[in-house]
Amino acid sequence: MTEVEFIPSPYTNDLKSGKVTWQSPSNIALVKYWGKKENQIPANPSISFTLSNCATTTTVSYKKLEVPFSGFSFDFVFEGESKEDFKPKIVTFFKRIEKYLPFLRQYHFVIESSNSFPHSSGIASSASSMSALAMCFMDLERQIVPDMNNDYFLKKASFLSRLGSGSACRSLEGPLVEWGAHKDFQDSSDLYGVPFSKEVHSVFQNYQDTVLLVDKGTKQVSSTVGHGLMHGHPFAEQRFEQAHENLGKLKSVLVEGDIDGFIDIVESEALTLHSMMMTSMPYFILMKPNTLEIINKIWKFRKKSHSHICFTLDAGANVHVLYPESEKKVIYDFIDDELSIYCQNGQYIHDCVGFGARQR
Numbered sequence: 001m002t003e004v005e006f007i008p009s010p011y012t013n014d015l016k017s018g019k020v021t022w023q024s025p026s027n028i029a030l031v032k033y034w035g036k037k038e039n040q041i042p043a044n045p046s047i048s049f050t051l052s053n054c055a056t057t058t059t060v061s062y063k064k065l066e067v068p069f070s071g072f073s074f075d076f077v078f079e080g081e082s083k084e085d086f087k088p089k090i091v092t093f094f095k096r097i098e099k100y101l102p103f104l105r106q107y108h109f110v111i112e113s114s115n116s117f118p119h120s121s122g123i124a125s126s127a128s129s130m131s132a133l134a135m136c137f138m139d140l141e142r143q144i145v146p147d148m149n150n151d152y153f154l155k156k157a158s159f160l161s162r163l164g165s166g167s168a169c170r171s172l173e174g175p176l177v178e179w180g181a182h183k184d185f186q187d188s189s190d191l192y193g194v195p196f197s198k199e200v201h202s203v204f205q206n207y208q209d210t211v212l213l214v215d216k217g218t219k220q221v222s223s224t225v226g227h228g229l230m231h232g233h234p235f236a237e238q239r240f241e242q243a244h245e246n247l248g249k250l251k252s253v254l255v256e257g258d259i260d261g262f263i264d265i266v267e268s269e270a271l272t273l274h275s276m277m278m279t280s281m282p283y284f285i286l287m288k289p290n291t292l293e294i295i296n297k298i299w300k301f302r303k304k305s306h307s308h309i310c311f312t313l314d315a316g317a318n319v320h321v322l323y324p325e326s327e328k329k330v331i332y333d334f335i336d337d338e339l340s341i342y343c344q345n346g347q348y349i350h351d352c353v354g355f356g357a358r359q360r
Contacts (some may be wrong), residue, residue: 024056027177214319
């Protein structure tokens with residue numbers, strides 16, 4: 001679908017007031033996107049596991065204004081407290097999506113949001129929060145346009161999510177979602193995420209992800225700034241080519257059940273992401289000493305135990321430990337005994353792949 005197709009025809013129905021609630025999970029990229037063009041378009045394609053437990057629940061209450069507002073009329077409440085400092089990001093989001101949801105200035109909204117994971121736990125919540133908010137607004141539009149089909153609903157919700165946070169477009173469905181045009185993925189698009197269309201081998205079904213909370217503080221360099229530093233990066237073009245190549249390889253790996261190939265690609269992608277940060281100008285390092293300790297422990301344990309544990313990283317210090325469900329017991333013990341000491345306050349979160357957003 002094209003961007004123009006997401007611009008609605010003039011509405012013929014009307015809503016006075018109501019309330020909608022959606023829950024949407026975070027996701028963890030296996031092939032990373034790093035660098036973007038104008039309008040939140042990715043510089044390279046990516047694919048992610050949709051998570052299950054780490055999610056944001058958002059309720060949007062709406063009431064039609066007697067006179068359309070010159071700006072955007074809304075209140076934002078996070079976990080029971082009004083958050084004025086969150087409002088600028090939401091205003092930016094509204095400005096980006098108003099063209100596609102022209103009713104936004106006609107209502108006063110109360111947006112109430114909460115996370116299933118601890119606030120400031122070091123888990124990026126932009127994907128889960130922006131996708132949950134996009135689903136609420138799409139739910140509202142579907143009530144105005146009741147003949148909207150589900151395929152259009154999901155694609156447009158993913159499209160809108162991307163305009164709030166790029167990776168958010170991969171959170172709406174699952175268990176695997178690809179985002180970004182790629183020759184080996186039918187219907188892939190830079191505008192929205194699409195579910196992985198092939199039958200995934202049983203070894204990758206119900207895959208596990210334990211998030212080790214190494215550092216819960218604010219990152220020294222935001223992801224937005226980091227993406228921007230890929231402009232003029234000396235290795236940018238090679239990196240974008242590598243992502244295309246790895247995504248093509250991973251498609252076969254997921255279908256054939258090549259778990260060793262999976263480990264090679266996923267760990268390489270994680271380290272490549274951070275190498276881009278370390279070789280940008282200005283350069284920066286988001287990994288912490290305990291991040292490296294955990295990686296080395298995982299490598300040593302995998303060699304000794306012949307397990308299929310591996311790691312990936314987001315743009316931060318925390319470590320996502322990935323492993324098949326069949327190895328859950330032994331890896332739980334390993335995390336408790338050897339990895340938890342490297343986590344801040346010993347904290348980690350057990351999660352697994354999920355199936356995207358759902359109405360509550």
